[in-house]
C-alpha cells in the first residue's frame with residue numbers, strides 16, 4: 001500500500017498586480033503518493049507553474065499564497081518543528097505553510113528539488129558544470145550536518161562564502177567533486193570526468209538538461225518537481241530525458257511531480273494526474289479515471305484534442321474558445337469552463353465544488369459528477385455572448401488553446417496502472 005507524501009488542501013495563490021488581483025491558483029486539492037509520478041496538465045495560463053512554485057516556496061512578490069495547507073510527510077521534520085509550531089504538525093505531516101521561511105528554505109534541495117524547461121537559467125556560464133554540481137552537493141552536505149532549525153543561517157552564510165570570500169573552487173571539497181562526477185554518470189553523461197570540466201555552453205540542450213537533473217539530485221530530494229522539463233528539446237531527446245526521469249524514479253524511489261501541457265507525456269509517465277483549468281484542478285484521478293472514465297467536459301475536450309497518442313506529429317484540434325481571465329474582477333461565480341462547455345446547464349451558473357466521481361480517488365469539479373446531462377436545462381445558445389459557446393452538435397472554429405503534440409509521449413499503454 002502506498003502512502004501519501006504530500007497533501008495539498010485548499011491552496012490558493014494570488015498575484016496582487018496593478019491591473020488587479022490575479023487568481024492564479026484557487027482552492028486546489030491534491031494528494032501525491034510516495035514514489036509515484038503525479039502529472040499536472042492543462043492549457044497555458046491554467047496555473048501549473050504557480051502550483052509548482054507554491055509547493056517549492058518560490059512564489060515571488062506580488063504573488064502570495066493566501067490560503068490552504070501543503071502537508072509534507074516527514075517524521076524527522078515533524079519532530080524538529082513540533083515544539084515551535086505544534087499547530088503545523090499532524091502526526092508525521094508538517095504543514096509547510098505553518099513553519100518559518102528558514103525551515104522552508106532548508107527543505108529546498110534536500111526534500112524538494114525543481115527542474116525547469118530552460119536549463120541555461122540554472123547554471124552560471126562562468127563556472128564548469130562539475131564545479132556547480134559539486135557546489136550543490138556541498139551545500140546539501142553542510143545543510144544536513146547542521147540542526148535543521150539553524151540551516152537557514154548556515155545556508156546564506158555558506159553561499160556568501162562561496163560567492164565572495166573563497167570563490168567556489170576552493171569551497172568545494174574533493175569528495176563533493178567525486179560525487180558530482182557520480183551524479184553526471186547517473187544521468188547518463190558520457191565521459192563524466194572530462195565533461196565535468198566543461199562549461200555550460202559546451203553542452204548540448206539535452207546534455208544540459210541531464211546536468212540540471214544531476215544538480216537537482218545532489219541533495220537526494222524526496223520530491224522532484226519537473227516543470228515542462230522536455231518542452232524545449234527535440235522529439236528524440238525529449239523521449240530520452242523522459243526515460244531518464246522514469247529510470248531515476250524507479251532506482252531512487254523518489255516522487256515526481258510532472259507538469260506538462262502534453263497528454264502523451266502524461267500517458268507515458270504518470271500514475272495519477274490532475275487536470276488544471278483557470279487555476280483549479282477540475283478533474284483528478286488515476287490515468288484510467290482521467291483517460292477512460294472522465295467526467296469533466298474540459299478533460300474530454302483535452303483528450304479530444306489528442307488525435308491518437310500513438311501517432312506523432314498530428315496537429316491537435318484545440319478546444320474552441322479562450323482561456324478565461326484570472327483577474328478576480330472578471331471571474332464570475334460560475335463554473336469557469338461553462339462558456340466553452342458543450343454541456344453547460346443552468347446548474348453550472350453556481351461554482352461547482354469538487355465532487356467525488358466513480359473511481360476511489362477520482363474527483364471532478366463538475367455537476368456531471370452528480371447528475372446526467374439534461375438538454376432541457378442547457379443554457380441557451382449565446383448565453384455568454386455570441387458565438388462563445390459551441391453547441392454540442394456543431395463544430396466551432398478552433399482557436400485559443402495551445403496544446404501541442406510533440407511526439408515524446410504515447411508509448412506507454414494507458415490502463416497500465418489500473
Ligand SMILES: Nc1ncnc2c1ncn2[C@@H]1O[C@H](COP(=O)(O)OP(=O)(O)OP(=O)(O)O)[C@@H](O)[C@H]1O
Nearest residue numbers: 015017022024043044045046047048049050051326
Ligand atoms: N509574476 C506574476 N505576476 C502576475 N501574474 C502572474 C505571475 N506569474 C504568473 N501569473 C499568472 O498566473 C496565472 C497562471 O500562470 P502559470 O504560469 O502558473 O500558468 P501555466 O499553467 O504554468 O502556463 P504555461 O503552460 O504557459 O507555463 C497566469 O494567468 C499568469 O498570468
Ligand code: NI
Nearest residue numbers: 048049050227
Ligand atoms: Ni508554466
